[in-house]
């Protein structure tokens with residue numbers, strides 16, 4: 462299994478560009494950076510190259526996290542804004558050779574929002590046929606009013622868009638919040654999943670004891686035909702490096718035995 466670190470949330474003990482090398486030293490082979498738009502592509506490229514990490518995922522749209530908006534793909538009165546943001550995300554993704562662009566839906570509801578998201582995703586998948594685009598159900602306790610908040614809803618939208626380069630982003634923290642059963646939800650939607658993120662519930666911290674069976678989940682992923690990345694997207698309980706026991710364990714041969 463290939464693991465990457467979400468450097469928007471992990472290694473916040475140091476400045477952003479130093480987090481790439483810290484992630485590599487800690488045993489991650491890639492990084493996600495949710496909002497790279499405040500940095501230059503040149504600086505990010507250099508940090509990734511120096512660290513020897515892939516840049517696995519960025520988010521569309523560009524606004525930074527503090528700004529409030531959570532995307533615009535499902536907001537009927539923001540179509541121009543969505544498309545402008547998408548083009549900017551695409552330019553950054555191409556320059557950094559990013560694996561996936563996560564398209565955020567925004568706050569909306571109802572049939573008009575669904576139709577809008579389908580139309581915007583048809584447009585985006587056709588505009589960037591070589592880019593891998595993802596959508597992720599996000600629970601509404603964490604993000605009130607967020608449109609895409611259910612797995613069947615996301616699967617229906619992917620089906621309606623009907624594009625090879627659109628897939629599901631599966632996050633254990635949200636999956637537990639939404640369905641209460643991470644393993645069954647993973648199994649039910651496995652064919653659509655091309656990116657995985659992990660975090661505990663309810664703390665959204667590193668994998669550990671709690672309602673999510675992480676050893677069982679990793680085992681299910683290993684036993685499936687999933688060949689994508691698994692991203693650590695959580696808020697470390699203390700120093701990031703103190704909470705990486707789960708990674709050391711999973712980087713062994715997957716059975717808990719040390720690899721020779």
Ligand SMILES: O=C(O)C(=O)[C@H](O)CO
Pocket residue numbers: 495520563597599632635658694
């Ligand atoms: O909130 C999450 O789980 C995500 O993955 C979003 O990308 C947040 O930016």
Ligand SMILES: [Mg+2]
Pocket residue numbers: 597632658694
């Ligand atoms: Mg996530």
